[in-house]
Amino acid sequence: MSVLLVVLVIVALVSIGRAAKRLTPTQALIWTLLTIFVPVVGPVAWLSIGRRSGPTPVRSHAD
Template identity: 60%
Template sequence: MRDENNPLLPAGYDIAWSIVAVAVTALTIVALISLARSAKRLTTTQAVVWAALVLLVPVAGPIAWLAVGRRAGAAEHEHSG
C-alpha cells in the first residue's frame, strides 16, 4: 500500500513549481547577461531601467528585454554611429 502523505516524496505540484522557478531564474540570468553585454550601447539611465525591469518584473521583464530592448539598443547605436 502506498502512503500518500510521505514527507520524503515531493508532490507533483512541488516538482512543477520547482521547474517553473528554475526556468524563471534561468530566463532572468540570460536577460541580465545579455543586458550586461549590450550596456555599452545604452545610456546609463536606459541600462538601469532595463536592469530594474528585468529584476522586478518576473518573466515579462526578461522577455521584454530579450524581445525588444536589445534590438532597440542596437538600432540606436547604429543610428548614432
C-alpha cells in the same frame, strides 16, 4: 518552473550587461530593474525588444 524563471532572468541580465556599451546608463538601469522586479515580462521584453533598440554598431570586414 521557478528554475526556468531564474535562468530567464540571468540570461536577460547577462545580455543587458553585454549591451551596456550601446545603452545609456539610464536605459541600462531601467532594463535591469524591469528584469529583476517584473520577472517574466521584464526579461521577455528585453530579449524581444530591448536588444534591438539603440544604435547598431558598425562592423568592419577585414579582407
